Structure formats: C-alpha cells, structure tokens
Amino acid sequence: MTETLLEVRDLHVRFPVRRNLLGRTTIENxxxxxxxxxxxxxxxxxxxxxxxxxxxxxxxxxxxxxxxxSGSVLFDGKDLTAxxxxxxxxxxxxxxxxxxxxxxxxxxxMTLRQIIGDPLVATGEARGSELEDRIAEMxxxxxxxxxxxxxxxxxxxxGQRQRVNIARALIVGPRxxxxxxxxxxxDVSVRAQILNLLRELQAEYGLTYLFxxxxxxxxxxxxxxxxxxxxxxxxxxxxxAALYGNPQHPYTEALMSAVPIPDPALKGRGGRxxxxxxxxxxxxxxxxxxxxxxxxxxxxxxxxxxxxxLEDGARxxxxxxxxxxxxxxxxx
Amino acid sequence: xxRPSDSxxxxxxxxxxxxxxxxxxxxxxxxxxxxxxxxxxxxxxxxxxxxxxxxxxxxILRLVESSGQIESxxxxxxxxxxxxxxxxxxxxxxxxxxxxxxKLRGGDVGMIFQEPAAxxxxxxxxxxxxxxxxxIHTGLDKRAARKRxxxxxxxxxxxxxxRRVDAYPFQLSGGMCQRAxxxxxxxxxxxxxxxxxxxxxxxVTTQARILDLIRSLQAEHHMxxxxxxxxxxxxxxxxxxxxxxxxxxxxERASVEELFADPKHPYTKALLASVPVLGRDRGxxxxxxxxxxxxxxxxxxxxSFHPRCAEAIAGxxxxxxPPEVDFGNGRTxxxxxxxxxxxxx
Numbered sequence: 001m002t003e004t005l006l007e008v009r010d011l012h013v014r015f016p017v018r019r020n021l022l023g024r025t026t027i028e029n030x031x032x033x034x035x036x037x038x039x040x041x042x043x044x045x046x047x048x049x050x051x052x053x054x055x056x057x058x059x060x061x062x063x064x065x066x067x068x069x070s071g072s073v074l075f076d077g078k079d080l081t082a083x084x085x086x087x088x089x090x091x092x093x094x095x096x097x098x099x100x101x102x103x104x105x106x107x108x109x110m111t112l113r114q115i116i117g118d119p120l121v122a123t124g125e126a127r128g129s130e131l132e133d134r135i136a137e138m139x140x141x142x143x144x145x146x147x148x149x150x151x152x153x154x155x156x157x158x159g160q161r162q163r164v165n166i167a168r169a170l171i172v173g174p175r176x177x178x179x180x181x182x183x184x185x186x187d188v189s190v191r192a193q194i195l196n197l198l199r200e201l202q203a204e205y206g207l208t209y210l211f212x213x214x215x216x217x218x219x220x221x222x223x224x225x226x227x228x229x230x231x232x233x234x235x236x237x238x239x240x241a242a243l244y245g246n247p248q249h250p251y252t253e254a255l256m257s258a259v260p261i262p263d264p265a266l267k268g269r270g271g272r273x274x275x276x277x278x279x280x281x282x283x284x285x286x287x288x289x290x291x292x293x294x295x296x297x298x299x300x301x302x303x304x305x306x307x308x309x310l311e312d313g314a315r316x317x318x319x320x321x322x323x324x325x326x327x328x329x330x331x332x
Numbered sequence: 333x334x335r336p337s338d339s340x341x342x343x344x345x346x347x348x349x350x351x352x353x354x355x356x357x358x359x360x361x362x363x364x365x366x367x368x369x370x371x372x373x374x375x376x377x378x379x380x381x382x383x384x385x386x387x388x389x390x391x392i393l394r395l396v397e398s399s400g401q402i403e404s405x406x407x408x409x410x411x412x413x414x415x416x417x418x419x420x421x422x423x424x425x426x427x428x429x430x431x432x433x434x435k436l437r438g439g440d441v442g443m444i445f446q447e448p449a450a451x452x453x454x455x456x457x458x459x460x461x462x463x464x465x466x467x468i469h470t471g472l473d474k475r476a477a478r479k480r481x482x483x484x485x486x487x488x489x490x491x492x493x494x495r496r497v498d499a500y501p502f503q504l505s506g507g508m509c510q511r512a513x514x515x516x517x518x519x520x521x522x523x524x525x526x527x528x529x530x531x532x533x534x535x536v537t538t539q540a541r542i543l544d545l546i547r548s549l550q551a552e553h554h555m556x557x558x559x560x561x562x563x564x565x566x567x568x569x570x571x572x573x574x575x576x577x578x579x580x581x582x583x584e585r586a587s588v589e590e591l592f593a594d595p596k597h598p599y600t601k602a603l604l605a606s607v608p609v610l611g612r613d614r615g616x617x618x619x620x621x622x623x624x625x626x627x628x629x630x631x632x633x634x635x636s637f638h639p640r641c642a643e644a645i646a647g648x649x650x651x652x653x654p655p656e657v658d659f660g661n662g663r664t665x666x667x668x669x670x671x672x673x674x675x676x677x
Contacts, residue, residue: 050535050536050537050538051506051535157624157625158624159624160624187380187381187562187624187625188380188562188563188564188603188606188607189380189602189603189606189620189621189624189625189640190621190624190625191606191607192606192607192608192618192619192620192621193620193621193622195608195618196617196618196620199617214535214536216536216610217565217607217608217609217610217613218608220608220610220611220613220614221608221613221614221615221616221618222615240614240615241614244610244611244614245611254537255536255537256610257540258536258537258539258540259536259565259610260539260540260543260563260565260566260568260569261565261568261569261609261610262564262565262567262568262592262604262607262609263568263592263609264568264569264571264588264589264592265589265592266568267568267569267588272540272544274537274540274541274544275537275541276491277491277505277507277508277538277541279505327610327611328611329611329612330610330611330614
C-alpha cells in the first residue's frame, strides 16, 4: 500500500502548430508545462483555472487519452507513460473519466444497457445474467431505475445522462476518477444532486477524484485540495479551506474575487480585481511568471525573469510579501 | 412636474404567449408572461433551461425563429413617449416593415447574446459590422462612422481599437468579441439593453469585467437593462428587480433584496438553497430539488412545479392553476401557499 495513488512528475504536453518542409515541428503550443501532482487515495483534488489553462489536457493525459511530450504519470508507483498499450490495459479500468457534456458523450444509438455494460463486455469480464445484474446494480447505485436499461439516451434529461456517464465510469471498479467539468452543463437545480451523488459514491467505493472545474463554488463544496492552473502550470496548490480563506498567489486572489456571490448585501463589495485580458502566447511562453503581465503586484526585474518554482504551495516570488484577500468564511 | 417615466415602465410585456411547432407537437415556450422594465433600472430574468427566458427576450423585438410564433400578448414601448418623439405603441401589432420596428431593433433597444463569436458574422470585420449598424441608426457617413466605431471600441475597453476595428471575430478572444457585441448594441445610444446570458460562455475573470462594463455604461447612459441569466450570483450583483421563470411562466417577482432575503415561491427557495455559496458550503451535502425540469411538451397539470415541490398540496397543486398573489410593491408569487396573503387583485 503506497501513500500516493497517482503521481504526476514534471509533465509536459505540447501541441504542434506548424511544421516545416521536412516535417519538423517549428512552432508548438505549450498546453501543460511541467506539472507535478500527487493524489492520496480517497481524496478529491480539484484542478481549477480558466479556459485554455491546460486543465483538461492534464486530465486527458492522466487517463491516457493524450500522449505526454515528456515527464511521467505514475499510478501505484508504475509509470504509465512508459508502457505500451497492452501493458497499460489493466490500468484503464482503474482510471476512468467522466466527461462534461452529457449530450455528446453518450452514443445516441446505444441503449443504456450497452453504454453502461460496454466496459464489462469489452474486457470480457461479465456476460449473460451476470452482466445484466451488474448493470442493474450500478444503475440503482447512481439513482437510475433498471427499468430504463433498454432505452436510449435521448429519452433522458441532462442530469440523468450524467448519471449514466458516472455509471459507465464506475462499473469496472476504478480507483481514480477524472471528472472533467461534470456538472457545468447541468441545470442549476440538478447540479446539487450530482455533486451529492459524487460524494456518496466516493465514500462508498473509496474513490479518488481528480475534479476539473472552472466553477470555484462547486470546487469549494467538493474538493479536499485545490490546484490552481494558469498557462499550463500549477500556480497554487493547497487545502481547500486554506486556499479559499488565505490565497498565496495573486491569480488565485483575482479568480476568487471575480466570482459573483449570491447575496445582494455584498453588491459592489470592494476588492474586486479586474484583470486585463492579456494572455501570453502559448507558443512563446514569457520568462518568469506567466501571470506577471496581468498581475497588479508584479515587479519588474523580479517577476519577469528566470524560472519561478512552486514553493510553499505558490509559484510567486512575492508570496511572503503580499497580504492577499480570500473569501470571508472560507477558512473556518 | 411629473414625467411619464416616473409612473410608467419603459417596456411592458403583458400576457405574452410564444409557441414553437416541433415534430412532437406544439411547445408553449412562453405561456403568459407579464414583465416590466423601468427606465434606468436592471431587471434580471432568472431561470433554468427551457423556462422561456430567452424566448421572452427575443419576442420583444420579434426575433423568434420561423418555427415559432408569438400568439398573443402585448409589448408596450414607452420610449418614444418618454423622449417626446412619439406615442407609446405595441411592438407586436406593428406591421413588419414599420419604421418604428426598425428604429427599435439595434436603435432604441440593443441586444447581446450568449455566444459572442457565433453572433458576429465570421466573414466581416468587427468594424464593418459596427459601421453598418451606426450608419443605419445614426445616419453618419462612412468616414465619421468609422471614427465613431473606433471610439466605441475604445469605450468598451478594447485595447488598440484603431487596429482591432479591422479584425475578424476569430482573431479576438471570447471576451473581446462580447465587448465588440456590446459596442454594436450600444452604438445608437439605446434606452434598453437586452442581454441574453452574455457572460455564460466566458471565464469568471472575463465575466467580472463584462459585468463591470455593463454597469458603468448603464450609469453613464441612464440605460435600462434586461439581463437574462441562470446564475444567481450574477443576479445578486446586477439586479434591481428580479423575475424568476419556470416552464414558461414568471413564478415570482421581487426586488433583488427581497428575493434573496425572503423568497416566497418554493422553486425560488429551493433554487437558492441548492446553489453552493463560496465560504459557506465546503464539504457539505447540498439541499436538492428532486427530478429535473420537465419538457414543456409534457407540462404537469396545475402548478407546473408541483411534482418537484416539497410543499405541494395533493389534490390542489396538481389540479388547479396556482393564483398569482400580489404582495404589493411589484412583489408577486404564483403559489397557492400565499392565497390568503397579499392584496388580491
């Protein structure tokens, strides 16, 4: 039994943008630039950040849907990136993914029985009445009636489809679930149901979650720890209460101040940080801190040179000098 | 002296019914909506998918797609009365080619949509689209319109507007496209801006800046805003008045303070409780609303929320249409629980 279920070491993922006549890549976008992460069994680690920060690419690389350019992904101490497809096969059932869009991620021509049972059929693990029993059991567990087994996805609402997605991911008994924005496409009134379901299933099966989301309120509700990504790097990593109550990176502070709070008494509360839109060019990352150009605390000569490492949970040279504002009530 | 704008709303929607023909039958997307937007104020219309909030907004300018039709109701525009250029009129009874309709669309009423990149023409530059609208509504010549276009792009916070005016939508980020959309919507100094989920597709940091922009432009131009959203945080931040919609009807109306402090309708209460709030709900199971929003094709009988309602009364809520209870001061709730309260009209 290891203390760490999943470890990501200095992971880089780059996408070719342009090649020269000889087929060599001349320009490439840096989607993930040196990510280190470790997940403990049974915890929920959230990856947050704006669109384009590399959080989905990181998730896809962990499940094996995307090849790493360099670095390694260790599951139970074994390096998945060094494995052939055949060697990796047993791990596919241990690491499963739940996708964002419950409409496009389910094949409309397959019944729920086929969709949910597919992983078992593909691995030859179950057939006949055992297959049926396991599908029914899994459906009940995620709150779907097994009577619906032979119906097609179109007959179901977004929330129910997301339950199908979860059932498909869990039926092979995974240990790690990478959930990429699983509630973002759902109606507000249905979101809470799915969040509660994810929490229940985690407790029941001892699951470890990598929860990818841009929604900071949802993340605070579900996550034990949070990694904030910016421009392919983790800029802050901390326990949820600490991160929300007492952020150490200016980007985290800005991100949190931007979340509208459903309380009109706080209307026009001070401290909202408006970031300029300038994003760096992913093909040509700037030296120093990638956030420096948008950061109100940035200092010339300190923030825009060299390599800034993640130290004490934050990738910021000024982290000890700043008194950043968190969310009131979050730390308690 | 009392001005007409003190007593009358700028825009008043009354008994609006809009339906769509689909293969599965007729969908009553908007099923009897009454709303009022007051000059200089912000009305937020909040609801989930399928509640009819977008169709309501599009019906105002008669921009409903061809499979849909506005069946009945009135949309009274008092803007011309207020600025002394004409009388109040019903938008829905104007002839298609009526000048007043043209003047309203993109002139007195600006509109912005959820997906900025999809709402702009991909093959024309931002500037060309802005200049076209300017020339139609302000009568500026080409050169003056271009100059004005650059000023407008600058005023909505697009950096380097003299260069960006010749950019195509795909060359700009989502936030920049939304700013360009806002510039187009505002180019004729509208007295009403209709914003249909304008920040839903954007990142929170971009959303914060767009909301800030809308707020400051509103203060500057004394413009009314009808803002459609599903995000209660955005509502709390922007609204003066709120209308909560569910399955084609307004189920509750209130000032923003009242709505959050004392929600009346069980749907509003449940919705407010089920949303995780920063700094409050870490690690906690959230109260849920059972089931999902039903398809408008299979609208439940009686109160359409009753199958999901914790306070539904059997034999009543599933049978009778709920009464609209008026609590005074523009506060209403469509729910039988308050039947004996309020000032019944």
